[in-house]
Amino acid sequence: MTKLRMPWGRKPSTDPSTNDPDAEVKKQNRQSFSGLRSLINWDTETPIEQKDSATSAPNGISNKVQEVSQLISLAKKIGAEAEKLEAYLKENGLPDPSFGVDAPGDFPKLSEEAQRSRLEIADATKELGDLVRGPRENVRWGVWSFLDTLSLQIVNNYGIAKLVPLDKPIALAELQTKTTLDPVNLARILRHNMTNHVFCEPTPGFIAHTASSRLLAQDGPLQDWVGFNSEDIFPAAASVLSAIKTYPEATSLTRTGFNVAFDTVDKEPMFATFGKDPARAKRMGGAMASLTGGEGYEVRHFVDSYDLSEIDEKAGVLVDIGGSHGFVCTDLAKKWKKMKFVVQDLPKTVDSAPKPISDDESVAERVELQAHDFFQEQPVKGADVYYFRWILHNYSAPYAIKLLKNLVPALKPGARIVINDHCLQEPGTENPWDEKLMRSMDMVMLCLLNAQERTEDEFRELFRAADERFVFKGASRSSGCRMSIIEAVWNPEPVEVVEVEEK
Numbered sequence: 150m151t152k153l154r155m156p157w158g159r160k161p162s163t164d165p166s167t168n169d170p171d172a173e174v175k176k177q178n179r180q181s182f183s184g185l186r187s188l189i190n191w192d193t194e195t196p197i198e199q200k201d202s203a204t205s206a207p208n209g210i211s212n213k214v215q216e217v218s219q220l221i222s223l224a225k226k227i228g229a230e231a232e233k234l235e236a237y238l239k240e241n242g243l244p245d246p247s248f249g250v251d252a253p254g255d256f257p258k259l260s261e262e263a264q265r266s267r268l269e270i271a272d273a274t275k276e277l278g279d280l281v282r283g284p285r286e287n288v289r290w291g292v293w294s295f296l297d298t299l300s301l302q303i304v305n306n307y308g309i310a311k312l313v314p315l316d317k318p319i320a321l322a323e324l325q326t327k328t329t330l331d332p333v334n335l336a337r338i339l340r341h342n343m344t345n346h347v348f349c350e351p352t353p354g355f356i357a358h359t360a361s362s363r364l365l366a367q368d369g370p371l372q373d374w375v376g377f378n379s380e381d382i383f384p385a386a387a388s389v390l391s392a393i394k395t396y397p398e399a400t401s402l403t404r405t406g407f408n409v410a411f412d413t414v415d416k417e418p419m420f421a422t423f424g425k426d427p428a429r430a431k432r433m434g435g436a437m438a439s440l441t442g443g444e445g446y447e448v449r450h451f452v453d454s455y456d457l458s459e460i461d462e463k464a465g466v467l468v469d470i471g472g473s474h475g476f477v478c479t480d481l482a483k484k485w486k487k488m489k490f491v492v493q494d495l496p497k498t499v500d501s502a503p504k505p506i507s508d509d510e511s512v513a514e515r516v517e518l519q520a521h522d523f524f525q526e527q528p529v530k531g532a533d534v535y536y537f538r539w540i541l542h543n544y545s546a547p548y549a550i551k552l553l554k555n556l557v558p559a560l561k562p563g564a565r566i567v568i569n570d571h572c573l574q575e576p577g578t579e580n581p582w583d584e585k586l587m588r589s590m591d592m593v594m595l596c597l598l599n600a601q602e603r604t605e606d607e608f609r610e611l612f613r614a615a616d617e618r619f620v621f622k623g624a625s626r627s628s629g630c631r632m633s634i635i636e637a638v639w640n641p642e643p644v645e646v647v648e649v650e651e652k
């Protein structure tokens with residue numbers, strides 16, 4: 150029997166000994182503090198010094214008056230970090246951030262320290278803005294954020310950005326002659342977008358580009374991103390309430406907000422709907438390319454950080470399940486010169502993959518494409534790694550467990566199961582930018598598929614529910630990457646869990 154040593158920090162959440170009252174208090178405190186971000190110095194995770202003239206907050210934590218008001222400390226932080234960032238940009242000959250039409254579409258690549266300043270500025274400005282708007286106004290206007298989606302949806306669908314010259318303003322009256330969008334709607338949609346720095350009106354009645362509207366004219370994947378989000382996800386989001394009220398278990402792939410919005414309840418999952426509509430499928434593909442080309446999602450994070458040396462040494466095999474056109478495996482094959490790769494996807498995707506899969510012959514000969522439905526038993530037996538990237542988060546637990554169970558007949562002892570997905574942290578411990586992004590992605594998964602992003606414990610639980618012989622190894626994440634690597638190893642021997650105290 151294999152003895153598995155598990156430090157207390159890694160115990161399954163179902164373990165009754167987690168009912169330790171002290172641990173529970175600490176956990177509650179952590180959660181409470183997460184709502185009071187500005188009381189915490191995130192570098193040291195210690196509360197900023199406070200005076201004692203306290204009032205009691207609704208969560209029971211004393212709401213002490215700070216020596217320096219939150220207003221001023223945030224403003225100072227923004228000033229200080231902005232100076233650091235500007236100095237870095239100047240030292241490195243990088244352009245000042247700007248909304249101007251010629252501004253770069255992406256923020257320049259920064260050193261780790263400059264990036265930290267950038268994130269601090271983004272977080273503190275959001276917090277300061279929320280603070281000075283006040284609680285009621287925050288809620289009142291926060292719930293209107295869907296109107297930002299609406300105005301982008303219409304601009305994007307009508308291709309308005311392409312009708313505005315890149316080098317000079319155009320009279321609104323002339324722009325109106327170039328589109329079927331009626332004059333009143335054209336003007337108000339543009340002016341709503343302008344409140345988000347998308348287009349500008351340098352003189353009354355004349356429309357010009359900003360950097361963002363220019364990208365909407367030029368960047369195909371960004372157009373797809375706006376189209377997919379505003380025309381597929383946005384209606385789905387508006388129907389989630391109806392879906393979860395009618396089907397409260399909220400796990401089915403055919404009872405989602407998307408199904409309600411597009412009248413496919415109990416008929417077909419979103420992927421099947423897209424499979425019948427090439428234009429819509431292409432738009433979703435472009436949207437995914439826009440996302441994965443963005444900060445923190447680059448494939449290089451996995452390629453650079455995940456160690457396959459042992460497997461490469463023995464010319465082992467990695468299977469990329471739902472691997473699309475194999476872009477991860479071709480990059481891996483460039484780094485690991487002996488291993489072989491099998492990329493599995495649905496027949497249509499496999500058929501549309503480039504042939505050869507890579508211009509580099511030594512890569513192409515080691516990457517095989519294979520049609521396989523991951524809801525069926527895994528046909529590649531005895532591989533060293535079974536890899537899922539952006540797959541598990543598309544499925545609620547019953548489906549995700551099935552995907553893992555389908556591997557079991559193929560697994561040899563020591564086979565690794567590697568999931569590359571978001572892994573949610575304790576609320577308030579992620580940097581706020583990433584936290585908002587990941588929790589928004591979690592909501593998107595709900596809207597479309599009744600699926601979810603998961604915490605490490607939730608991944609552990611998936612493996613446990615699929616088969617007790619999966620030995621969960623945990624989650625890790627490289628610096629600058631939003632995706633985690635979650636790993637388990639197949640151990641067909643029974644495992645006895647021995648608790649050891651963490652040093």
Ligand SMILES: C[S@@+](CC[C@H](N)C(=O)[O-])C[C@H]1O[C@@H](n2cnc3c(N)ncnc32)[C@H](O)[C@@H]1O
Pocket residue numbers: 420441470471472473474493494495498521522523524537538539540
């Ligand atoms: C979100 S994409 C992820 C693609 C790729 N792994 C990546 O990291 O970008 C999901 C992929 O799963 C594939 N897929 C969906 N259903 C599948 C099924 N039943 N069997 C195999 N592949 C499937 C899709 O065709 C698509 O390529």
